[in-house]
Amino acid sequence: MTVRERRPETQSTSEWGPWPVRGRQLSFLVGAYLTLVLVLWGVGTLVVGASDTALGELDRSVSQWMVDQRTEALDPTSDVASGFSDTATVVIAIAVLGAAFVFTWRHWGEAAVLLTALGLEVTTFVTAAHLVGRDRPYVEKLDPAPPTSSFPSGHVAAAVALYGALAYIIFRHTEHRLARAVAAVMAVGAPIAVALSRMYRGMHYLTDVTAGALLGAACLAIAIYVVRMGLRDQEADEEVLA
Numbered sequence: 001m002t003v004r005e006r007r008p009e010t011q012s013t014s015e016w017g018p019w020p021v022r023g024r025q026l027s028f029l030v031g032a033y034l035t036l037v038l039v040l041w042g043v044g045t046l047v048v049g050a051s052d053t054a055l056g057e058l059d060r061s062v063s064q065w066m067v068d069q070r071t072e073a074l075d076p077t078s079d080v081a082s083g084f085s086d087t088a089t090v091v092i093a094i095a096v097l098g099a100a101f102v103f104t105w106r107h108w109g110e111a112a113v114l115l116t117a118l119g120l121e122v123t124t125f126v127t128a129a130h131l132v133g134r135d136r137p138y139v140e141k142l143d144p145a146p147p148t149s150s151f152p153s154g155h156v157a158a159a160v161a162l163y164g165a166l167a168y169i170i171f172r173h174t175e176h177r178l179a180r181a182v183a184a185v186m187a188v189g190a191p192i193a194v195a196l197s198r199m200y201r202g203m204h205y206l207t208d209v210t211a212g213a214l215l216g217a218a219c220l221a222i223a224i225y226v227v228r229m230g231l232r233d234q235e236a237d238e239e240v241l242a
Contacts, residue, residue, distance in 0.1 A: 160216025
């Protein structure tokens with residue numbers, strides 16, 4: 001791969017350095033978390049209340065159509081696609097990729113983006129799902145229902161945050177066309193595959209996966225902004241001490 005000569009914006013000015021998400025950044029994250037929860041709570045409440053409207057009918061018709069497409073070949077395929085962002089996959093990705101980023105580039109920036117994006121995603125999702133409390137689609141389900149409610153889709157949110165973060169990091173570090181192409185395909189394709197599989201398996205409505213995708217994108221954007229903020233603060237501190 002061809003590595004950029006310029007320093008990536010997620011890279012500290014010195015090797016290792018402190019973790020880039022601290023006091024000011026943590027305060028920003030708390031505010032972002034509360035804002036996202038309130039927005040999702042409001043939107044989710046409206047969606048649940050619109051069950052007798054055209055939106056509710058669309059949700060139900062899409063769910064039933066997805067069930068009608070089930071085949072013996074697609075059932076296991078959807079299980080694999082759903083696993084792209086299940087809990088085990090996300091935890092392993094954070095541990096393995098985070099460690100690889102740190103020891104490859106010897107700074108915290110990339111690992112911080114990954115961990116912050118997924119940490120914000122899961123805390124926001126769990127809280128919002130509890131507050132909204134939407135029932136899952138009334139169709140035959142291929143998975144046991146998890147303790148969280150249907151809105152928003154945590155699987156889709158995690159897929160957007162995880163594969164989006166990886167694409168961002170790859171694009172920041174290389175101009176290699178194949179690497180960028182694979183990263184872009186995964187960033188777009190994995191969330192779509194997860195969303196379709198979750199609806200196919202009877203676990204979510206269309207509005208659930210849409211809200212999940214928006215949540216994941218918001219968490220990724222916030223994580224990138226927060227980590228950049230932290231690294232800029234570190235750079236300013238280093239200049240003062242120099």
